Amino acid sequence: MDTLLDRLMLLLILSDLTMLALRRFSAALGLLALQGGLLAALALAAHQPDFTGRAVLLALMGLVLRGVLFPWLLRRTARRAGIVEERRPFVGFVPSLLAGIGLLAAAMAIGARLPIGALPTLGLVVPASLFTVFTGVFLVVARRKALSQCVGYLVLDNGIYGFGVATVGNIPALVELGTLLDALVAVLVMAIAMYRLSEEFDHMNTDQLDTLRG
Amino acid sequence: MNAELLLWLAVLAPATLALTAVFVRGVRLPLAIVAAGSSVAAILNALIAIFVLSRGPLLAGAGWLRVDALSAYHLALLALVGGGSGLYAVVYLAEEQRHGTLTIGQARTFAGLWCGTLAALAFLLVSNNLGLMWVGLETTTLLTAFLIALHVSRESLEAMWKYLLICSVAIAFAFMGTLLAAAAATTTHGAPAHALFWTDLLAAAPRLNPALMRTAFLFLVVGYGTKAGLAPMHNWLPDAHSQAPAPVSALFSGFMLNAALYCTLRFIPVMNGVPGCAGWAQSLLVGFGIISLLVGAGFILFQRDAKRMLAYCSVEHIGLIALGAGVGGLGTVAALLHSLNHSLAKGLAFFAIGRLGQAHGTHEIARVAGAVRTSRVWGVALLASCLALVGAAPFATFLSELLLIKAVFDTGRTLLFLTVLAALGLAFVGLMRHAIRLAWARGDEPQRQITVGSADVALVGLALAILLVLGVIIPTPLRQAVEAAAGIVGAASPTALVAGARP
Numbered sequence: 001m002d003t004l005l006d007r008l009m010l011l012l013i014l015s016d017l018t019m020l021a022l023r024r025f026s027a028a029l030g031l032l033a034l035q036g037g038l039l040a041a042l043a044l045a046a047h048q049p050d051f052t053g054r055a056v057l058l059a060l061m062g063l064v065l066r067g068v069l070f071p072w073l074l075r076r077t078a079r080r081a082g083i084v085e086e087r088r089p090f091v092g093f094v095p096s097l098l099a100g101i102g103l104l105a106a107a108m109a110i111g112a113r114l115p116i117g118a119l120p121t122l123g124l125v126v127p128a129s130l131f132t133v134f135t136g137v138f139l140v141v142a143r144r145k146a147l148s149q150c151v152g153y154l155v156l157d158n159g160i161y162g163f164g165v166a167t168v169g170n171i172p173a174l175v176e177l178g179t180l181l182d183a184l185v186a187v188l189v190m191a192i193a194m195y196r197l198s199e200e201f202d203h204m205n206t207d208q209l210d211t212l213r214g
Numbered sequence: 215m216n217a218e219l220l221l222w223l224a225v226l227a228p229a230t231l232a233l234t235a236v237f238v239r240g241v242r243l244p245l246a247i248v249a250a251g252s253s254v255a256a257i258l259n260a261l262i263a264i265f266v267l268s269r270g271p272l273l274a275g276a277g278w279l280r281v282d283a284l285s286a287y288h289l290a291l292l293a294l295v296g297g298g299s300g301l302y303a304v305v306y307l308a309e310e311q312r313h314g315t316l317t318i319g320q321a322r323t324f325a326g327l328w329c330g331t332l333a334a335l336a337f338l339l340v341s342n343n344l345g346l347m348w349v350g351l352e353t354t355t356l357l358t359a360f361l362i363a364l365h366v367s368r369e370s371l372e373a374m375w376k377y378l379l380i381c382s383v384a385i386a387f388a389f390m391g392t393l394l395a396a397a398a399a400t401t402t403h404g405a406p407a408h409a410l411f412w413t414d415l416l417a418a419a420p421r422l423n424p425a426l427m428r429t430a431f432l433f434l435v436v437g438y439g440t441k442a443g444l445a446p447m448h449n450w451l452p453d454a455h456s457q458a459p460a461p462v463s464a465l466f467s468g469f470m471l472n473a474a475l476y477c478t479l480r481f482i483p484v485m486n487g488v489p490g491c492a493g494w495a496q497s498l499l500v501g502f503g504i505i506s507l508l509v510g511a512g513f514i515l516f517q518r519d520a521k522r523m524l525a526y527c528s529v530e531h532i533g534l535i536a537l538g539a540g541v542g543g544l545g546t547v548a549a550l551l552h553s554l555n556h557s558l559a560k561g562l563a564f565f566a567i568g569r570l571g572q573a574h575g576t577h578e579i580a581r582v583a584g585a586v587r588t589s590r591v592w593g594v595a596l597l598a599s600c601l602a603l604v605g606a607a608p609f610a611t612f613l614s615e616l617l618l619i620k621a622v623f624d625t626g627r628t629l630l631f632l633t634v635l636a637a638l639g640l641a642f643v644g645l646m647r648h649a650i651r652l653a654w655a656r657g658d659e660p661q662r663q664i665t666v667g668s669a670d671v672a673l674v675g676l677a678l679a680i681l682l683v684l685g686v687i688i689p690t691p692l693r694q695a696v697e698a699a700a701g702i703v704g705a706a707s708p709t710a711l712v713a714g715a716r717p
């Protein structure tokens with residue numbers, strides 16, 4: 001078992017759990033950047049014995065986008081809209097953390113059952129990525145502010161990326177580029193959408209988006 | 215002309231026009247770009263469809279691009295719906311420009327995003343790589359988000375955010391499913407060189423791990439199903455459809471839902487080839503189909519906004535199509551035929567309500583009522599399209615719904631059959647009640663007159679003519695096309711299909 005890989009994945013799990021209990025955006029965005037870094041390291045570690053230029057380049061691009069650009073864009077949006085923290089989430093921070101522990105157990109159970117054996121040294125990668133996916137979906141559902149939901153979407157995206165790198169290994173570069181580009185555009189579109197929302201509503205609480213019914 | 219080149223052009227031509235739209239100046243140019251982009255895309259898509267349907271699958275770009283009968287049939291659908299809504303958009307937006315409710319910037323945004331969406335839709339249909347197909351569908355979500363909120367208002371922003379978030383998360387699920395399928399392919403003995411190529415995955419199907427593939431398909435059907443508007447994941451759909459400008463609603467209902475369902479259908483033959491999974495994926499489709507049918511039909515009754523009513527009607531019809539594909543055999547043929555008929559009827563209905571809404575400044579049923587008096591052409595078009603949507607007799611939808619019902623009856627599942635009949639009856643009552651009010655009841659006086667030009671008459675005439683002709687006879691080329699497309703979804707032996715596909 002590759003202990004370095006497992007340590008990275010432990011960090012990923014810890015960052016997810018912390019994310020569930022965080023109130024302030026600046027801290028959540030910091031963690032998002034950390035996850036970006038962890039995933040870039042995972043991408044390199046997965047290709048370990050033979051580093052190709054392609055693998056290094058893709059890992060670097062992932063690092064720049066997921067580790068730097070996305071958190072920076074969201075920080076900018078938060079500052080322009082003047083929001084600092086998630087005040088009244090649909091699910092409180094302590095219940096969120098408890099739910100997170102439940103999700104972690106579920107991810108471990110599912111990860112152990114899925115018959116994936118692409119890399120013999122996978123270790124914690126599959127359960128950790130699954131847990132990241134679950135955390136992302138939970139954040140989208142349980143948070144009130146549009147910005148928190150966007151962070152949730154990015155956590156989900158991180159989880160799927162980790163899963164893909166670890167299990168499929170040789171995703172064609174074209175597909176990987178395409179998905180990375182899509183994530184970039186998604187964040188840009190969401191940032192602009194949030195900016196417009198905050199202009200029109202003077203807030204970004206999605207529960208008050210309730211004019212459309214029936 | 216080189217046929218392979220067509221595949222590249224179908225994506226690149228509208229994409230280039232989309233980029234051009236960013237740079238143009240002037241009032242008329244953006245609308246000219248919409249017209250050019252829509253018609254060029256329609257011609258190219260139609261050419262590919264004709265070529266493939268008459269001569270067999272087309273490969274390009276070292277196997278990365280591939281069009282078979284199923285994608286060709288959908289390309290033909292895209293040509294019809296995209297071309298029609300594009301021309302309608304020009305008429306619709308020109309009217310807005312005349313009344314000063316559309317700025318040049320908005321027209322430019324519309325032109326760019328519209329042509330981009332057409333390119334992305336063509337891209338997802340021509341790509342053989344399931345990852346790139348996913349990229350295409352996700353791109354349509356991102357591009358169309360701002361089309362919903364073209365006219366910024368609280369309601370449209372709300373609809374845009376719901377659409378963006380729900381569909382992005384759902385589509386991420388679909389990517390997870392795609393990865394799981396790829397993981398299943400790479401872990402088999404003699405892993406294919408391109409695990410994400412549909413052709414390679416299909417060939418490897420008998421060796422794929424059933425547990426992994428079932429998990430994969432669950433993710434896929436929930437993910438793509440959300441974008442297709444299948445209940446209970448349809449929450450975003452009524453909001454987005456009711457807030458978007460009418461041409462966008464027409465493209466959403468008329469093709470984007472079908473495109474998402476197409477992505478799901480691609481995995482059906484693969485799943486049927488996996489040991490112990492034959493028919494399992496299709497039974498899931500039957501389940502989602504029947505729920506959508508019931509939810510859609512039920513909610514039509516309570517609508518006050520005409521566009522929301524049409525949106526729920528789309529949930530009902532996409533449910534019907536999924537149900538048909540799930541039943542298989544004749545059901546798949548009927549489902550694909552119904553896709554065409556529904557797209558035509560629903561597109562026309564959105565065209566009509568869009569123009570009538572321009573005259574009234576609202577889409578509320580009570581206020582738009584009396585449409586036949588407001589505008590003879592569009593009032594009659596609205597009534598006729600609603601009749602087509604409930605499956606009334608002279609229209610083509612009658613024929614395809616009858617075939618669907620027969621396919622369900624043939625399965626011998628009485629409860630399923632009775633539920634489908636009840637839901638269709640409910641939808642009939644609900645939609646006709648609203649349609650009669652819309653056509654003849656006394657509503658508000660229109661705020662302004664609709665100027666009906668020759669383009670309006672041509673759009674209505676063409677759509678109604680096709681619906682009426684197809685209601686009487688199904689021409690042999692169309693029948694062959696639908697049967698060939700259905701043959702790919704319900705292939706008895708996947709390996710034979712791939713063998714035939716290799717040039």
